[in-house]
Structures are given as C-alpha cells and as structure tokens.
Amino acid sequence: MKGLILLLGAFTAALLSLAPVRAAPPVLRAALQLSGTVNWEADTIRHYGLDTSNGFSLEVIDVAGAPAAQIALLAGDVDMIVSDWLWVARERAAGRDFVFIPYSRAVGGLMVPADSPAKTLADLKGGKIGVAGSPIDKSWLILRAYAQKVEGIDLSATTEQLFGAPPLIYKAALDGELQGALNFWNFGARMQAAGMRTLVSVEQAAQALGLDPETPLLGYVVRGPVLKASPRLGEAIAAASREAKERLASDPAAWERIRPMMKAANDAEFEALRAGFLAGIPKRGPVDEAAAARMLALMTKLGGADLVGDLKELPDGVFHHPGS
Structure with missing residues (x-):
C-alpha cells in the first residue's frame, strides 16, 4: 500500500511538472499626476480590479505634471502616460513608437x-x-x-x-x-x-470651425514595444478604462469613494466636477482619423512649428484601433 501511494505521488508530481506554467500578467507602469483628474479613473481601475480582470496589473507612479511624465516615457522609465494625440503624432513623426488610446474628450x-x-x-x-x-x-x-x-x-x-x-x-x-x-x-x-x-x-x-467635437484630445499613451510584447494589452487598457467610466456613470458609491481625492469645496463643486468628467467620456469605437487630420491641419496653421514641429500630416499608427 505504501508503495502504491509513493507511486501515485510520483505520477502526480510528473503530471504537474508537465502542466503549462501560467505567465504572470504584464505590469504596466504608468506615470500619472495623482492630484489630477486622471487618478479618479486610475484609482477606480485599481480598486475594482479592472486591470487584473483584463489581464494586466496597473502600477502608478506619481509625477509633478505632464512634462515630467513625457520625460519619463521618452527615457523608457515608464510604459504609459496621459497626453494629447498631437504630441503622439509629433513624436511618431520623429521616429518614436508611441500609441494613443482615447481617455477623454473633455474641454473647457x-x-x-x-x-x-x-x-x-x-x-x-x-x-x-x-x-x-x-x-x-x-x-x-x-x-x-x-x-x-x-x-x-x-x-x-x-x-x-x-x-x-x-x-x-x-x-x-x-x-x-x-x-x-x-x-x-x-x-x-x-x-x-x-x-x-x-x-x-x-x-x-x-x-x-468644421472640427469634430467627438475627437478625443487626451488619451493613454503607451510605448509601442510594450504593446507588441503583449498583443492584447492595448485592448485590455481600453476595456479597463471603459469599465471604470461605466462604473462611475452608474454607481454613485464609486464617486463617494473617490470624493476625498477630488478636493471639492462643496456639493455644487463636486457635482460640477462629476458632470464634467462624465461629459468627457469618448464614444466607443475607433478615432475618426480624417477628423483628427482636420484638427492637425488647423493646429499646424495656427500654432506652427512651436506646436507641431515639422509635422505636416497625420503619421500612421498614432491611434490604437480595437482588435489591433
């Protein structure tokens, strides 16, 4: 009997050694300004596990502002920041592989x-x-x-x-x-x-001016090599962002949870901030690149090289498309 138990144990161990090892979900290092509005969404993603349920782990690194985040991304110290797609277009034209995933179309x-x-x-x-x-x-x-x-x-x-x-x-x-x-x-x-x-x-x-107000200006900007290493990661980031927005759009408790970080002075300010965030939720589906090209043309005309550098037209690959 003892010999049979030992044999079964050895057989089980052999089977376990042949079982595939499940890879750990990729860790996405994001440089975000924790005092900014983007943290309302990032914190919602992490609190409700919307990153892990979509197959990745979001790690947030606090930065002082957009310039510091851009420097960290350019240096390869982080995988993702939030910026506007015009910056992404300018960087791609300069040969840097960054990809834009829509986050917000909120404007003042x-x-x-x-x-x-x-x-x-x-x-x-x-x-x-x-x-x-x-x-x-x-x-x-x-x-x-x-x-x-x-x-x-x-x-x-x-x-x-x-x-x-x-x-x-x-x-x-x-x-x-x-x-x-x-x-x-x-x-x-x-x-x-x-x-x-x-x-x-x-x-x-x-x-x-003939521009499409549905064109989201702000988005998650991810290093291209990171997306290539995990082909489903782009869609996973978009899904986690969308699910966080859906939670905030439907669950008042989700807003009460993040209310302290919003630093609203009173109820009126809290309601105005909530309404503004929700109004900025982008529509689902791919970004209209023709509309983006029209905006780029206007920005080039008005802002010149100080804004867009040598950029003359929208480079390929600026926007992440569902399924890509």
Whole structure:
C-alpha cells in the first residue's frame, strides 16, 4: 500500500511538472499626476480590479505634471502616460513608437463672471483674458480661430492676455482680476460652481470651425514595444478604462469613494466636477482619423512649428484601433 501511494505521488508530481506554467500578467507602469483628474479613473481601475480582470496589473507612479511624465516615457522609465494625440503624432513623426488610446474628450471654455454683460467674444474688447497654458495652448488657438471666422476679430489683438498655470488663472478669475478666463475643464467646473458662466465653449468653437467635437484630445499613451510584447494589452487598457467610466456613470458609491481625492469645496463643486468628467467620456469605437487630420491641419496653421514641429500630416499608427 505504501508503495502504491509513493507511486501515485510520483505520477502526480510528473503530471504537474508537465502542466503549462501560467505567465504572470504584464505590469504596466504608468506615470500619472495623482492630484489630477486622471487618478479618479486610475484609482477606480485599481480598486475594482479592472486591470487584473483584463489581464494586466496597473502600477502608478506619481509625477509633478505632464512634462515630467513625457520625460519619463521618452527615457523608457515608464510604459504609459496621459497626453494629447498631437504630441503622439509629433513624436511618431520623429521616429518614436508611441500609441494613443482615447481617455477623454473633455474641454473647457471661455468663462466670464455671472454678472458680465458680455454676450460675444467681441464684447471682451479691451478686457483681460486669463489662459491656462501658453500662447500655443490648443484651446486658445481654437477660440482665436473661432473669433476670427465667426466674429471677424483678432482676439489676441483686441484683448490683453494673462498666460499661466491653471490654479493661477482660477484664482485671478475668482478674484475679479479678469474679464474672461479659459482654463482646463476641471478648473472650469470649479469656476462654474463658484458662479461663473461659459461665454463660448471650446466644443462650440470647434464645431463652428468644421472640427469634430467627438475627437478625443487626451488619451493613454503607451510605448509601442510594450504593446507588441503583449498583443492584447492595448485592448485590455481600453476595456479597463471603459469599465471604470461605466462604473462611475452608474454607481454613485464609486464617486463617494473617490470624493476625498477630488478636493471639492462643496456639493455644487463636486457635482460640477462629476458632470464634467462624465461629459468627457469618448464614444466607443475607433478615432475618426480624417477628423483628427482636420484638427492637425488647423493646429499646424495656427500654432506652427512651436506646436507641431515639422509635422505636416497625420503619421500612421498614432491611434490604437480595437482588435489591433
């Protein structure tokens, strides 16, 4: 009997040694600004296990902002960041293999105080406008083009501009130092909750210029070699992002869980931030590359080499397509 047990044990061990070893899921190192809105989604993905259920493990590394994240990606220190597809197009044209997976199409707008008499951009003539970013900020360029086409004015010539970081523009707007302010969507939501109103949204301006507002500007940017090493990873990232958004769109408890990291000053601000995030959810399906090419052409015309470098047309492979 003892010999039979030993024989069975040896047979079982032999079978186990022949069984395939399941590979560990790939670890995706993402450089994200944990104080930013992207962490609302990243934290939701990790908390509900939407990364592991889709076959990968998301590891988040905190960075100070977009430039630091881009440097880390360029150096190969991380696998993924969040950036805009225009940056990806510029990098691909320079020979760097990065791929864009849509994350958000949320954009802001030019906001004015609730009691402002302004009804059009022309009404801001002689006033001071705050712009989050630089003179080649994409939303500012779109608004300038809109003002020229629709209202026949050069907004940069008829107003004075203050360019600066989003918190600076936010504070200056609420302190009454500006007649108008163009800020990132989340600061715009806070400004709306504080009583400001949108004069012209970037989405409205884009439509007037013949651009497709459904084109997502921001996305997860992944190193091409990482996607090639794990062919299903691109779709897995997209699925985890989509499932996190679906959870946030349908489950109030998911928002209450992340509310502390949103740092909303009150219920109105919390609701404005939630509504803004949900409004920015991209539609399902591949990015319309023809629409993206039209936006690139406009950005090239308005921003020049300072914005797009030597880029003349949309390179191949910028956008990840489902099933690719």
